[in-house]
Amino acid sequence: MAVRVAARVLLAGRATGPLKVLGAPISFWGGVAPETGRIVLPGHPDLGHSVAGTVLALPGTVGSSSASAVLLELLYRGLGPAALVLAAPDAILALGAVVAREMGYATIPVVQCPLDALPQEGTATIAEDGVLTVD
Amino acid sequence: MELTAAERQVLNDSARPALALAMGIVVEAGRMLGAARLLSVASAHIDGCLYHGDSGVHFLERLVAGGGRVAVPATLNVGALDLLHPDLVGGEEHRRAMARRLMDAHVALGCTPTWTCAPYQAGHRPALGQHVAWGESNAVAFANSVLGARTERYGDFLDISCALTGRAPAHGLHLDANRRATVRVDVTGLSPALLRLDAFYPVLGAWLGAAVGGAVAVIDGLPADVGEDALKALGAGAAATGAVGLFHVAGVTPEAPTVAAAGGGAAPRETITLTAEMVRAARDRLSTASAGELDCIALGSPHFSAAETRTFAGLLAGRRPALPVYLCTGRHAVDELDRDGLRADLEALGVTFVVDTCVVVTPILKGGGGAMMTNSAKFAHYGQGNTGKGTLFGTLSDCVESAVAGRLARDESQWR
Numbered sequence: 001m002a003v004r005v006a007a008r009v010l011l012a013g014r015a016t017g018p019l020k021v022l023g024a025p026i027s028f029w030g031g032v033a034p035e036t037g038r039i040v041l042p043g044h045p046d047l048g049h050s051v052a053g054t055v056l057a058l059p060g061t062v063g064s065s066s067a068s069a070v071l072l073e074l075l076y077r078g079l080g081p082a083a084l085v086l087a088a089p090d091a092i093l094a095l096g097a098v099v100a101r102e103m104g105y106a107t108i109p110v111v112q113c114p115l116d117a118l119p120q121e122g123t124a125t126i127a128e129d130g131v132l133t134v135d
Numbered sequence: 136m137e138l139t140a141a142e143r144q145v146l147n148d149s150a151r152p153a154l155a156l157a158m159g160i161v162v163e164a165g166r167m168l169g170a171a172r173l174l175s176v177a178s179a180h181i182d183g184c185l186y187h188g189d190s191g192v193h194f195l196e197r198l199v200a201g202g203g204r205v206a207v208p209a210t211l212n213v214g215a216l217d218l219l220h221p222d223l224v225g226g227e228e229h230r231r232a233m234a235r236r237l238m239d240a241h242v243a244l245g246c247t248p249t250w251t252c253a254p255y256q257a258g259h260r261p262a263l264g265q266h267v268a269w270g271e272s273n274a275v276a277f278a279n280s281v282l283g284a285r286t287e288r289y290g291d292f293l294d295i296s297c298a299l300t301g302r303a304p305a306h307g308l309h310l311d312a313n314r315r316a317t318v319r320v321d322v323t324g325l326s327p328a329l330l331r332l333d334a335f336y337p338v339l340g341a342w343l344g345a346a347v348g349g350a351v352a353v354i355d356g357l358p359a360d361v362g363e364d365a366l367k368a369l370g371a372g373a374a375a376t377g378a379v380g381l382f383h384v385a386g387v388t389p390e391a392p393t394v395a396a397a398g399g400g401a402a403p404r405e406t407i408t409l410t411a412e413m414v415r416a417a418r419d420r421l422s423t424a425s426a427g428e429l430d431c432i433a434l435g436s437p438h439f440s441a442a443e444t445r446t447f448a449g450l451l452a453g454r455r456p457a458l459p460v461y462l463c464t465g466r467h468a469v470d471e472l473d474r475d476g477l478r479a480d481l482e483a484l485g486v487t488f489v490v491d492t493c494v495v496v497t498p499i500l501k502g503g504g505g506a507m508m509t510n511s512a513k514f515a516h517y518g519q520g521n522t523g524k525g526t527l528f529g530t531l532s533d534c535v536e537s538a539v540a541g542r543l544a545r546d547e548s549q550w551r
Contacts, residue, residue: 069290076188092289
């Protein structure tokens with residue numbers, strides 16, 4: 001059964017991809033390798049998983065102020081997530097998506113909503129108005 | 136979000152494309168953060184000069200080509216190269232060339248080439264209550280907590296955009312309501328010896344970040360004369376393991392003459408009593424490797440001050456390390472150390488100075504695998520992901536004794 005959530009739009013756009021709900025907060029800097037799109041933080045429950053092409057749901061973000069640069073580089077290389085779903089707004093990370101749009105790399109939606117309403121997997125679609133559907 | 140006429144004019148100023156782009160980014164950030172307006176900032180500290188890939192270089196060069204120029208004094212965080220020791224950093228030629236272009240583009244925009252993550256020890260010290268736009272999580276924690284300046288954590292691109300425009304979103308730690316402590320951390324039960332231990336402070340920070348996350352804590356019970364380098368290590372640890380941009384220390388930091396004052400008159404919602412067992416558990420989480428893997432020592436995250444380097448030299452006492460020792464610091468400290476020849480003395484013993492950058496942000500450490508020993512919670516937290524090396528945490532004296540012995544030598548009795 002499809003789950004439908006009206007998320008707050010931080011950066012508007014449309015996307016579809018496999019939903020990936022991270023098991024713990026992460027800093028993109030030091031946590032995601034910009035060359036591969038894989039999670040490299042030791043001890044992270046999703047260590048080794050790729051964020052590329054996913055609708056990536058983040059329970060939280062921590063640490064460094066360079067997360068936006070890592071996101072921009074992922075989008076420049078075509079290794080970025082298809083969309084970000086944030087449990088809490090994180091301008092440091094989302095700015096990477098804003099700059100990617102300004103630089104003409106990609107426009108990925110960034111939305112905010114509680115993650116407990118989401119299933120652990122499925123195909124997620126985000127509409128321009130922030131409605132997130134998971135099938 | 137409400138913009139002034141001047142801000143709107145900049146946003147649409149086709150004659151100044153870099154400024155318009157920067158204003159667009161500041162406004163977009165403000166909108167995402169739910170800020171009601173922008174405010175003026177007095178200075179900036181820019182973290183965006185560290186190379187993470189070609190995309191960042193292209194963005195910065197677009198600002199340069201568009202006539203960008205900083206509107207306020209702006210210092211620079213570490214780059215990916217040691218400009219004073221160009222052969223120290225490895226990696227392929229393309230990466231080194233692009234890292235250099237990124238650093239040059241920031242200087243071309245009018246930033247001051249400090250190349251340090253401890254700008255607050257390189258003369259950049261905003262006043263109590265002054266709004267600034269700083270990047271680099273440890274510098275943000277220090278500016279807010281120790282100096283009482285007001286900044287949110289400005290990430291790459293937003294930091295330089297704030298510097299170009301002199302504006303930042305009025306939100307988060309810029310606002311009184313978000314600076315009040317809601318959690319009290321009671322350390323009065325810890326032994327005086329533990330509170331005097333240098334490595335207690337990064338461990339306290341690492342524990343704090345993991346325990347309180349983005350909440351503002353007031354730490355109650357630290358010695359009134361706790362030093363600036365200890366607070367630096369505390370903030371760096373807290374900002375590495377959690378989104379801590381501000382902490383208060385009762386009787387020490389400027390917005391916390393008392394616990395009550397730190398809470399803005401309101402009692403803390405929660406008190407956490409820290410025990411020696413909790414401290415040791417937090418310390419143990421900073422070590423991921425086994426003793427046999429140790430193959431180097433990494434110091435200076437945040438960049439060592441001249442005082443920390445002198446303490447290190449005193450502990451080394453003229454002995455020659457058997458393991459490679461990398462001491463990361465900034466030009467501000469090197470200039471001071473060079474005046475009495477201390478850097479040359481340490482280099483003669485085989486200590487490698489890493490200036491303008493550090494060992495976890497760029498390829499310097501030799502060989503894959505192995506483990507680095509450090510007294511920095513930040514190095515310990517990021518070491519494995521960024522360098523592939525495991526980590527072993529210890530006090531500064533543990534690091535020195537291990538370096539000299541060529542094997543792990545830690546004195547557990549310090550942690551009681």
